[in-house]
Amino acid sequence: MIKRVNFTGRRRIPRDRVQIEVFDGQPRRFNALVNLDDMTLLPHAAVFLEAMCAGSTVIERFQCGEVGDLQVLRDRPLTEIEGENVFFTLKVIDRTERFGRILGIAEHIRPERSGKQTAAGRRGILPIEPKDLGEEIWRLEFREHDVFLLVNDKVPGLIDRARTDPLFYSVVYPDVVRRILERAIEENVDIEEEEDRWPVLWQRFGKDLHPDHTDPPKSDDVEEEKEEWIEDVVKAFCDTHSLKAKYLAGLANANGSDQ
Numbered sequence: 089m090i091k092r093v094n095f096t097g098r099r100r101i102p103r104d105r106v107q108i109e110v111f112d113g114q115p116r117r118f119n120a121l122v123n124l125d126d127m128t129l130l131p132h133a134a135v136f137l138e139a140m141c142a143g144s145t146v147i148e149r150f151q152c153g154e155v156g157d158l159q160v161l162r163d164r165p166l167t168e169i170e171g172e173n174v175f176f177t178l179k180v181i182d183r184t185e186r187f188g189r190i191l192g193i194a195e196h197i198r199p200e201r202s203g204k205q206t207a208a209g210r211r212g213i214l215p216i217e218p219k220d221l222g223e224e225i226w227r228l229e230f231r232e233h234d235v236f237l238l239v240n241d242k243v244p245g246l247i248d249r250a251r252t253d254p255l256f257y258s259v260v261y262p263d264v265v266r267r268i269l270e271r272a273i274e275e276n277v278d279i280e281e282e283e284d285r286w287p288v289l290w291q292r293f294g295k296d297l298h299p300d301h302t303d304p305p306k307s308d309d310v311e312e313e314k315e316e317w318i319e320d321v322v323k324a325f326c327d328t329h330s331l332k333a334k335y336l337a338g339l340a341n342a343n344g345s346d347q
Contacts, residue, residue, distance in 0.1 A: 101127065101194035106137070106178050112203030116169070120161040122152050122178065124192075131156030133191050134181045139166055142173035142215065142234060155180060172207050173215050173234075174199065196233045196284075213289050214264070218247050226250070226260060228267055235268055235286045254338035258331040265325050269294050269304075269318045276307040294321040297328070 101124070110118045120137055135152040146168050153159035166174070176199075180192040202208035207215070215234055218241035221227055225243065229236045239246045249256045268290050275287035279295065291304040298321050305314045326332070 098190040099192040101192045103194050103197045106197050108199045110199045110202040110206045112205045116166045129155045136179045138177045141169050141171040174206050254334035258335035266322050274307050297324045
């Protein structure tokens with residue numbers, strides 16, 4: 089059981105202070121190296137690494153020693169974690185209080201290297217995840233740190249088509265961009281803040297793509313202004329990726345394959 093902790097006054101720890109590698113297997117296993125040099129944290133504060141998977145409430149906790157005596161985690165099993173999108177949270181906890189006070193935290197740390205069972209590398213802006221959607225082909229799911237494109241796991245090969253098929257991409261993704269930006273604006277976040285939850289990442293994405301690189305509107309701005317900004321971004325997205333041409337080429341290829 090994970091004990092209760094107090095989040096008051098916590099300090100952000102850069103994600104690059106933690107290096108993680110996950111290995112395929114049943115169960116998967118991982119190595120982790122934590123570096124807290126020069127972080128001016130209490131030397132006797134406990135350090136924990138928590139593993140979890142997107143879409144699941146299961147958390148596995150691993151003790152990494154103390155700030156002044158860190159342990160390298162080697163060949164640790166992930167016995168309860170399922171799914172491809174595994175991520176970790178590092179917590180430094182002062183256990184001298186009744187409820188441990190979190191002194192530092194690094195959230196949403198992704199493995200730097202992994203096998204085929206686990207997503208690794210730089211964080212993507214739109215992870216794709218298979219799920220039983222009944223008669224739906226795709227759906228967006230908004231979570232705390234990420235927004236996911238869910239695709240029906242009962243349709244063979246759909247997850248690969250969602251990544252590479254020009255017909256799927258050109259028909260679905262403009263609406264995906266539009267819906268996410270609408271929701272991101274309503275979240276009312278500051279895109280200059282350090283936190284990189286999905287509303288921040290997506291509004292930065294929209295600003296970079298906008299033809300004038302205009303800041304996104306605020307949630308309380310006039311609806312017409314929000315709609316115009318979003319449509320400008322969606323148009324730029326379509327133009328950048330030549331979606332009409334990709335669709336026509338994909339359609340011609342599909343028709344050719346049927347003959």
